[in-house]
Structures are given as structure tokens and as C-alpha cells.
Amino acid sequence: MDNWTFGLTMIVVGMGGTLLTLWILSLLMTILKKVFPYKKEEGKEV
């Protein structure tokens, strides 16, 4: 595989993998928000 092809492959695979990984994490955090909703009595804020 020449440098151009390898570099472009890495951009696609690497960027895609990074986006996919963090997207999965964001999905799980969204599910957790629904499973464990914030209760006002906690008085906690961001």
C-alpha cells in the first residue's frame, strides 16, 4: 500500500473509529440519563 493510500485509509478508519467510540459513549450516557433521572431533592447542579 503506498503512502497516499495508507494515509487516507488511516484518516477514514482512525477518524471513523474515534467518532464511533465516542458516539457509543454518548449513547450510553443518554440511556443512563433516562434510567437514572435527576431528582430535584438532590439539589445538585452542573
Add this chain to the structure above:
Amino acid sequence: MTEFSITTILLKTGFFHLTAGHVIMWLIGGAFIYLAIAKDFEPLLLVPIGFSIFAVNFPLAPLVGEGNLIYLFYHYGLEWEVIPCLIFLGIGALTDFGPMIANPKTLLLGASAQLGVYITFFGAILLGFNIKEAASIGIIGGADGPTCIYLTTKLAPHLLGANAIAAYSYMAMVPLIQPPIMRLLTTKKERMIRMKQLRPVSKLERILFPLVGTVVIILIVPDAAPLMVMFFVGNLFRECRVVERLLKTSQNELLNIVTIFLGLAVGSTMVAEKFLKPQPIFIFFLGLVAFAFSTAGGILLAKLMNLFLKEKINPLIGSAGVSAVPMAARVSQKIGQQADPKNFLLMHAMGPNVAGVIGTVTAAGMFLAMLK
């Protein structure tokens, strides 16, 4: 019987072995110390790095040879991968993931801000660096010093000094590098977008996040485990609120101690014979390219997401995916307020800012998986 002569004694001093290269490195070390003290450029790192550069460029001084003092910091701290991981413990203990947990979409902005990492990797290969060198240069775009040092030590240790200096220098220059790119890629109307106040985040969510993050990241990118484990255990110390002593040590004494050793060890790699070559100039140029494309990547994904979202994201927070925490978030706030003085973007920008740390480690894990 050993013969002593004036000549023998004089030859054991450094004067007769001093070269122009040594003096140039003194000036380079001095320049970093100046930038750190006079211009407040990442002083916690650049003071020890600058002084270490200065110190290790004295001829005959037993500092960097095998078994010598600073070599031991480098060997046991960096080659054994201990120091970057301990720094990540401290960073995790200092990081508030609340803004990110409140708006999980910002994780994507942290990921997209790694665009500069991969584009610079590609550019470095075209410039003649080998694949491992190119990866270690590309990670500069993640704006994450410990990750840059960790990856470079594993893949291209001979570039450690140049890469670390480039990474920390550009991190300090984020307020100079990012604003022109942010203005170029956004319209005034976009910069004025106001975002809804972030929802409160429960203590349980904050505790579960490091656990969930560990599972996801390490299952997908196992090579990122050393950094991510330390990062998330530090964050768990912070969020569980039952280990105050461990938390305080992680945030303060431990972090400060390893920072000292990190600076001295990184600076010690910049000896004249290895550093004074054309490569560091290319690395400095490529580091700037990496930062620029990472900034652009975060902004462009935010604009793309706005095509599909009902509640729009201010694209300025995308640039905060460059994980120079919290400086990049402050830059988003500042540029946003230039367009609308009553627009407060700081907490919104902290989401992608801290997500960018995870994104950079994930990118490093990808490189290690493919290139180690």
C-alpha cells in the same frame, strides 16, 4: 601510577569539549524559560523542560548517560510509561464532566476535533517521516501533553523533545491560533446562537460515567487502557466524594511531583547532537497544522449537526474539542461574547473541551492498535 598533568586535568573540564551546538541548546532552553516566566507560556512544564534542556547540554556532565540522574527519570518515568499515566490520574481528579454528561452530544465534538491528528499524520508521511513518527507528530493536534508524550515514547522516542515542546507551546498559543479559524468558519449569526441552560447532573450519573467510559473505551481500544484507567479512577475519586485524602493528593502533591519529573525527563531528550536537525522545524510546522485542522474539525461537525438538530449548537463550542482545558473553552466564550456580549458559552464549551481529552486518548489508542 596515574600521571597527572595540567593538560589531563584541563581536558576533564567541560571547556575543551564545548561545541556551538551546546551553546545553541542553552539559548533554546533559555528561550523556553523566558516564554514560561515572562509570557506565562505553560510555566509548569516549560520551566523544568527549559532548564533540563539547558542542563543536559553541558559536555561531560553525568546527567543523561545510562544510570545517571536525569536518565533515571526518563527511563523509569517515561520509558516505563509511569509519568503520563500518573498525570492522567491528576487530570481525571481535576476534571468536571458535568457539562459533558448534561449534553452527551458534545462527545462527538470532542471526537471531531481529532481531525487534525489524522490529517497531520497524513501530511507527515508525505513529508518523509515514517509511519510511527507521523503518528507521534499527528497526536500533537489533540493538544494533550501526556498523551502526546505517551504515544511518542512508544512509537518514536527520538522525537519526544520536539513533539512535547511543540504540543505545550501550541497549547499556550490557543488564544492566538484558534480565533481567526473560528471567525473564518462561522457566520456572525452562528456565533450568536444561544444555547439552552444545561440540565443538572445527578451524583449517580457522575459516578457511573467513569465506569461506563472505562468499559466502552477499553473494549474498543484496549491500547488506550493505561491512560484511560488512570484518568477515570482519578475522576471517580472526585465524584464519589468519600476519598477526599486520595483526591487531594491526586490533584495536588502527586500531580506536582510527576510534573517536575516529566519536565526534567522530556527536556533531557533534547541534546544538541539529536535535536539540531531539520526535523524539529518540520514538527513545529506540522504541529500548527494539526491544531488548525482540529479546531476546524470541531466547528465543522457542530455546523453539520445543526442541519439535523432542533436545538442548535453554537459552532464556536466545537473548537473547544481541542483539549487544551480550559483555555479552548475560554476562547469559545470570548469569541461568542464578541458577537453577543450576553451569550455565555463557557459551560457549554467545557463539554467538548473535556470530551476532547477522551477523544485524543482514543485516537492514540487507534494509532497504537494499528502501528505498535
